[in-house]
Amino acid sequence: MSGEAPARVLAPFGRRAARVLERRVYGAYVVLRCADPDGPRPRAGQFYMLAASAWGGGDGERPFLPRAFSVLRSSTGHEREFLIEDVGPGTHRLCELSPGEDLLLVGPLGLGFTTPADGRRPLLVGGGVGIAPLAIWQDELGGATALLGFRDAPRAEGARLLADAQVATDDGSVGHRGLVTDLLREQLDRDDHASVYACGPPAMLESVRALCRERETPAQLALESGMACGFGACFGCVVPTREGYIRLCVDGPVVEASRLDSALVAGAGH
């Protein structure tokens, strides 16, 4: 790592309320912008544990635990944006929030991205709702090539959250028909003096990891794992690395790909 700012910004101790200021819809996704006047500005790749009042009472009488979300954008020091897809009782409740209601949040948490070494050009590779940390990272880098993969056209609306993104969709409805790793391979063929930053579903991350390993290209992967607390208390979010299990919440979520034999995290993507 270079002599840059640490990848972790400390969180205020405890959970705080953050008023929702705006709710925007991008196809299948919801963006919540909230006021967080008592929190510090996060590093790109850090995350927050989010809940709402009236938590519980959804499908299966859930949710019970807060949910982890990478920060999408923090363009002013006192506002945060989060990208949410309604895939279960927790995200469903969060997607229902309207301006004026409160998000309950803990954060910023975890370790974020670090800047490329040796003048390598950053390549951002995202899949689905996993594009979130790449938006704030693109802001911080002052621009970077973004390659984004989505299942279909409603989800590809999310590409509007990054500047000048090249898009791939599974069904070919927008951009390249196929996988985002096809776009990454083209980029590396053109110029492999690059540093890859990726976040997305486990299968995509594993393809990125394998490709970057083959090309000897450094990659930082923002992983996902089921998480109860977000601050190292529950030991539930471990992923296997070459040095043994690490807790993704305190020793991730951004992990150097070279530390992993696989990015297929057990239980992720549920």
Next chain:
Amino acid sequence: MTTRATPPHVPTELCGIRLAHPIINASGTFDAIAARRVFGEALIEQFPFAAFVSKTVTLTPREGNPPPRLWEIAGGLINSIGLPNKGLRRYLAEDLPELASLPVPLIVNVMGFTGEEVAELVSAFSEREEVAALELNVSCPNVETGLVMGADPGEVTALLRRVRPLTEKPLIVKLTPNATDVVAVARAAQDAGADAVSLINTIRGMALDPKSGRPWLGGTTGGLSGPAVRAVALAQVYAVAHGVNIPIVAMGGVQRGRDALDLILAGATVVAVGTESFREPAAGARISRELATLAAKSGLSRAGSSLNC
């Protein structure tokens, strides 16, 4: 809710250890060292518990169970963590000095797979003045042998006879709810020299992967915690309080001051917060404030102190 600059805490004593208030953490639900990396010195300045209970320490390092380790249910959580820890040697060298700098007494939780292992752990911590008390984990449902020791009064008697002479520090026996007769196990612990008992540990539970129909957790089964177990905890604490005279550290689904008060009314001296800290890191501080407010209304401080040893 009223806000006060200085919360009206109810000071408490547990086996001679003075506590600023009756709320501590349940073992394995708060890693003060990791939390300090995340929250910095604010954690120390606003430390939410009146004592800190460590995660279980074993003689040799343990990696823990394969993931997935968590499953959310209605009002609770099933975990299959498997007691990952650095082992005694590295714990003494690396973690104990840092935990000793916390502003509250330290209770170290230990588990061994044989009486000899527990004896070695108890002896090692007995020599360390940073340690205020020891909690014996005989109840973890994720490790096969843990279940056997805590489920059988004879096993507990034999274990206490082996380790009681090795330390003058208070010994707290953590009871498992996965036993046929918890009161009999508590009595066995008391009769063999335990200074206190703590309960409940998690209740064995299971979840199936909705896609595959196979066990979801890497450890197949896990331990259920959270408000879903609160009524079980209350019943077991109440029963044990009627069966022993030693103090009780009570836990199980505590989310509010009201829940802590219930456990104290059922016979507990100290109440531990576990799963709620996952949802709200400073929950312990909030619960102790809520409890103090309720206690002031109900004259509880007398009821609580009457059960101290």
